[in-house]
Amino acid sequence: MASKIVTFTLNGRETEVMVKPLTTLAKALREKLGFTATKCGCYEGNCGSCTVIVNGEPVLSCILPVEEVEGQNVLTLEGITPAEGLHPLQQAFHENFAIQCGFCSPGMLMVSKALLDKNPHPTQAEVAEAISGNLCRCTGYDPIIAAVLQVAAGSNGNQGGSHE
C-alpha cells in the first residue's frame, strides 16, 4: 500500500500531505494536517458538513480522494477566518443565530461563501437552493438564509441585542 505525497494549495499556502491511496480530502485535512474546522457528519456525501471550496466550487471533502486536488486550490473555513475579527458571513451567522450546535456551520459557511463569490446578490430561493445539500438539524434553515441575505445586502450593522 504505497503512500504518496500530494501537493496542493491550502488556504493560500503550498501544502504537502502523505497519504495512502484513496484517502479522502476530509481525512487528509482533519487527520493529517490538523485542519479540523471541516466537519464530517456522515462520511457518505449526504450531509454537506464537510463542504470545502476547490477552485471556487463547493465540493464534499468526505468523498473526494485527496489525490484529485493535486495542484489545486483548496479553501477551508480556516482560510476565510481573518487573523482578527470575523468574515462578514461568520459575523452574520453569529448575529442571526444561524448556528446552534455549530456542527453544520463550517459547511454552511463554505457553501454560502462559494455562492456569494459567484452571485453577490442572490435571491432567497437561490440561497435556499445553494445550501440544499447541507443539512442542519438545529436551526430550521431560516436564520441561515437570513444571514446570507444580510451579507448580500451589505447591511451588516446589527450588533445583536434585541430582535423585533
Next chain:
Amino acid sequence: MSDQALNTVGKSELRRDGLSHVTGKTQYVDDIQFPDMLYLKMVRSPLHHARILGIDFSEAEKVPGFVRAFTYKDVPKNLYTILCLIGVGPDEEPVLAEKEVLYKGEQIAAVVAQSEEAAIEAAARVKVDLEELPAVFDVEEALKPGAPILKPWGTNYFVYEGHHCRRVRYGNIEQGFAQADYIVEGCYEPKPIEHAPLETTGCIAKPEANGRITVYTNTQALYFSMDNTALILNVPFNKLHFVGGTVGGGFGGKVDVIVEPIAALAAMHTGHPVKYLYTREEEFHVSSTRVAYRIYFKDGVSKDGHIVARQVTSYADSGAYNRHTPYAVTKHAANISGPYDIPNVHIDAHCVYTNRVPTSAMRGFGVTSASFATELQIDKIARKLGMDPFEIRLINAYRNGDMRPYQKVVGDATLVEVIQAAAGMAHHPLSERFQAMNSWDRANSPARPEPVSAEKRS
C-alpha cells in the same frame, strides 16, 4: 406580574459559543486525536431476536492491526439500566449481549484495532453463530399470551410499583361515561423518530498516567454517563474524568449511555486511547429513537362541550430495553388528560418491550406524543359536536385551583390566555364571551355538569 425592569427577558443574547462555532474552532469528539489512539468497531446482531451459540474471533485476529476483542465476559457489571441512578430497575440491558440478542443491531462484541479500516475489517470477520428466535414488533401483540417473552421476569412489560402499567385514577370513570351525552373514541399512533444529529454519537476514552480514564464524549448527560460508566466498570466515580458539553446536536438522542462504558473498558485493558464513534448508518440503525405509541381514547362528552370522562389505554414501544422509556411513560400518563380539566380520568399507560431498537428520550419525553394525541382528539370532539376548536378548548382548559388527575393543584395556568392570543394571531374570531374568559375563574364558561361526589374523587 411585577413591572420590575428585566435585563434579558425580551432580548436576544448572542450565543456564548457562537464565535467558536463560526470559526470552526469548537472541538467536537471527532476532532480530537491522539497518536496512539485505537479504534473500536462493534459486532452487531443481524437478527431481531436470536440465541447466541458462539462467537469466533479467529479470522478477525488475523487482520493486521487487530488489537483485542471484548465480550460480555470482560465487562465487570454487564447488566445495567440507565435510570438506576434514579431508582428505576431492575438492570436489564447488557453492555454486550450475553446469551441472547433482542434487536437487530444489538452490541455483541467489540473489536479494537490500530486503524479504523482494520477495526471495520476485523469486526466484519467475527463470526457469530446465532439461532434465530421468533420476534415480536407490535406492542399489543407483545402483550398477548403466546408472544415471545423477552424479559427474564417473564413478561414484556415494565412493572410500575407492582402494576403492569402506569395507572392514573381520578373521579369515577363509569359515572362519568353515564353522565356523558356522547362517547368519542380515537386511536393515535405517534411514530418513532430518529433524532439524526449532524454529529454522530461517540467518545474517546484515554487512560492517564495516574490511573484515571479521561472520556471525551458528546453525551447530553455528562454525569449520568459518568456514573453509569463507573457502575458498569465497577470503579470508583473518581477514577473517571468526563469531558463534554460540546454536542453536535442531540435532541434527546445523546442521553443514553452506550459508547462510553465500552470505550473506557477498552482503554483500561489496552492502555491506549480508544475511539468509539457511530457511523451515520449506526446512528440511524441502532441509536434510540423517539418512543412510538399506540394510544386509545374513550372520552365522554356533554352536549355543551365539556369532556366529563376520559379513559386512555396507551402502549409505548420501548423497543428491546428500558433506556429512558419507563420514565417517559410516567410523564406520558400524567399528561395524556391534556391541559384540560376532566373530572373523571382513567389511564393505563403500558411500557412494552418488543424486538425493535430501544427507544428513549426525544424533545418532550412522552409529553409530545401525549399532546399530539390529546389535541387531535379534542379536534375530533369539536367536529363531532359541531363546535369551534378554539372554543371547545377554552371551555375545557384548566384554571388555577383545578386539581390535576395526578393530584396536583394548578397554580400557574395560562392556557386560556394563550389560546386567546393564538386565536388573535391566527385571525380566528372569538365571541365576546370567549374573549372574556381567564385562567383564574370560570366566568363566562357554560356551567359544568355536576361533578361526581368529592369523596369519590380520591
Next chain:
Amino acid sequence: MTTQAYFRPRSLAEALGLLDEHGPAMLVMAGGTLAMPLINKGVSRPEKVMGLRQAGLDYVRPVDGGVYIGAAAPLSRVRAESGVPLLAEAVKNVAGWAVQNIATAGGNLFAPPPAGDLAVALLALDAQVKLASLKRGERLVPLAEFFTGFLTNCLDPDELLVEIQVPKPAGKSVLLKYGRLYTNTPAIVSVAVRVVTENGRAKDVRIALSAVGPHPFRARQAEAALTGSSLDSSAIAAAASAAAAECEPHTDPIASAEYRRRMTGVFVQRALAQVAA
C-alpha cells in the same frame, strides 16, 4: 482501506489500457459519489481503483442543437453548458450543489433507483451512449438498450462508457421530479416526456420514468396510448394510467410501491398536460 493503488489515467487510451491490464480487480470511478461512500464504510473494498477525472472525458460539447457529453463531465457542467433545457432541469433536480460539482453524467447511468434523474431526461431525448474497449474499439448503443436490469447494463467488463450523445431535441419536453422535498431529495418518481406534434396530433412520443422500476425506462405502452392523439385530456389520462400500470415500483424508506405507482400516473398526467398547454 485495502485499496493498494489509485490510478488517474491522463487519457481515454490510458484508461482503456489500464482496464485491460487489471481487469475486474479494478474499480472504475468517475465522480465517486456512489463509489466513495461504500468504500468509506468498508462495504466495498476494491484492491485497485481508477479515477476518470483526468481522462479527458469531462467535456460538454454542444453540436447542431444537440450535445455530446463526456462520461466524466460533472453534472454542474451539464447544467451550465449543454444548451438543452431539459438536461439543465434534470441536473437541477439532482442532490445539492456540491454533489452536482463532483457527480458525473456517466455515473448517473449507473446509479440505482431512486437515482437516475439525468438518465430519465436522456431517455426522453433519445440519447445514445458510446462504449469503448481497448481491444474491440467503440460502439454506440441507444440508451434505452443500455439498461438491462437492476444495477446491470450492457457494458462489458473491459469497456468504459465514454460519451453520451444527445441529438437536437425536436418537439416539446417537460421534466417533473416528485420527491418529499423541493430540492436535494430522492425521487418518488421522475418523469421526462417529449412530444413531437404534426397537425395537432402527437406524432412522436417519449415518456421516460425513473425511480419506479429497476432502472430508468421508457413507458412504451403509455407512449403508444398517446401517439396519434390530439393531446386531449382523455388521451393524456389514458397514457397516464398506462404508465402507472406498466411501471414496476419498489418500496423503500422514501415511498411505498403503491404510492409510487399512483404518483407515476399523477405526474405523467401533469407532465403531458404541460406539454399540451
